[in-house]
Amino acid sequence: TEEALRQSQKMEAVGQLTGGIAHDFNNLLTGIVGSLDLLQTRLDQGRTENVARYIDAAMTSANRAAALTHRLLAFARRQPLIPKGVDVNQLIVSLEDLLRRTIGETIDLQIAAAADLWWTLCDPNQLESALLNLAINARDAMPEGGTLTIATSNVRLDSVTADTPALSPGDYICVEVTDTGVGMSAEVAARAFDPFFTTKPIGQGTGLGLSMIYGFARQSNGHATIDSRVGQGTSIRLYLPRHQGGVAAPLGSAARTTEHAF
Numbered sequence: 001t002e003e004a005l006r007q008s009q010k011m012e013a014v015g016q017l018t019g020g021i022a023h024d025f026n027n028l029l030t031g032i033v034g035s036l037d038l039l040q041t042r043l044d045q046g047r048t049e050n051v052a053r054y055i056d057a058a059m060t061s062a063n064r065a066a067a068l069t070h071r072l073l074a075f076a077r078r079q080p081l082i083p084k085g086v087d088v089n090q091l092i093v094s095l096e097d098l099l100r101r102t103i104g105e106t107i108d109l110q111i112a113a114a115a116d117l118w119w120t121l122c123d124p125n126q127l128e129s130a131l132l133n134l135a136i137n138a139r140d141a142m143p144e145g146g147t148l149t150i151a152t153s154n155v156r157l158d159s160v161t162a163d164t165p166a167l168s169p170g171d172y173i174c175v176e177v178t179d180t181g182v183g184m185s186a187e188v189a190a191r192a193f194d195p196f197f198t199t200k201p202i203g204q205g206t207g208l209g210l211s212m213i214y215g216f217a218r219q220s221n222g223h224a225t226i227d228s229r230v231g232q233g234t235s236i237r238l239y240l241p242r243h244q245g246g247v248a249a250p251l252g253s254a255a256r257t258t259e260h261a262f
């Protein structure tokens with residue numbers, strides 16, 4: 001059938017992509033073996049100059065390889081989602097220090113928390129890892145520094161205003177992560193949610209970050225969108241469903257907990 005054909009084409013694509021990852025991994029191993037080889041030659045000759053450099057190079061490659069496998073494993077055994085009522089403003093505030101350390105000192109972090117944000121129903125651990133991944137992407141997009149803004153808002157979609165066909169009418173919260181970085185071309189933006197799609201150098205990108213974020217949003221009955229302009233920056237929006245049974249965050253509490261609230 002047509003469905004079976006599509007499935008087999010998909011499997012073929014996954015096979016090719018996995019081959020690409022294996023290729024990256026192999027390159028990293030080659031780097032490690034090469035450095036160790038040089039190191040051994042030096043030591044055999046009783047010379048110690050540059051020894052630290054070879055050790056360093058081997059370590060760097062090994063760490064990249066480890067990061068690659070960790071991300072692949074995390075992707076392979078994606079945790080089951082355990083949704084709960086979440087106060088997203090609170091979650092962002094609790095991540096603030098880690099986010100700042102992730103983006104470094106050349107990037108300014110702004111948090112624009114809606115004071116009366118609804119609670120949402122989603123897996124808080126997955127939301128945290130989504131935000132960290134978005135911060136890493138934003139950092140990579142702003143090598144010369146810039147501003148990373150995380151904004152939250154309530155979104156009410158009725159059947160008339162629902163211009164996002166992927167979302168059914170209802171109440172959502174929106175978490176918007178915006179950078180002032182290099183931006184994406186239309187071609188890159190169109191593929192950025194695909195698993196294994198990356199424009200980053202070998203060992204630095206797996207192309208899994210945005211696809212995991214998209215999967216998380218869809219599985220949470222929400223949605224994720226990209227809005228990007230080359231040379232101007234990128235906004236990734238996560239729409240997550242309102243937690244109907246939940247208690248709204250006390251008015252203004254989020255604004256008080258961060259000095260960056262607008």
Ligand code: ADP
Pocket residue numbers: 137138141179181182183184188192193197198199200204205206207208209210211233234
């Ligand atoms: P990775 O970061 O490992 O490449 P992602 O799935 O997170 O994987 O991103 C896929 C691609 O989308 C990136 O390689 C990059 O080209 C593009 N991209 C993602 N986030 C941004 C951003 N904030 N600014 C510009 N390009 C981005």
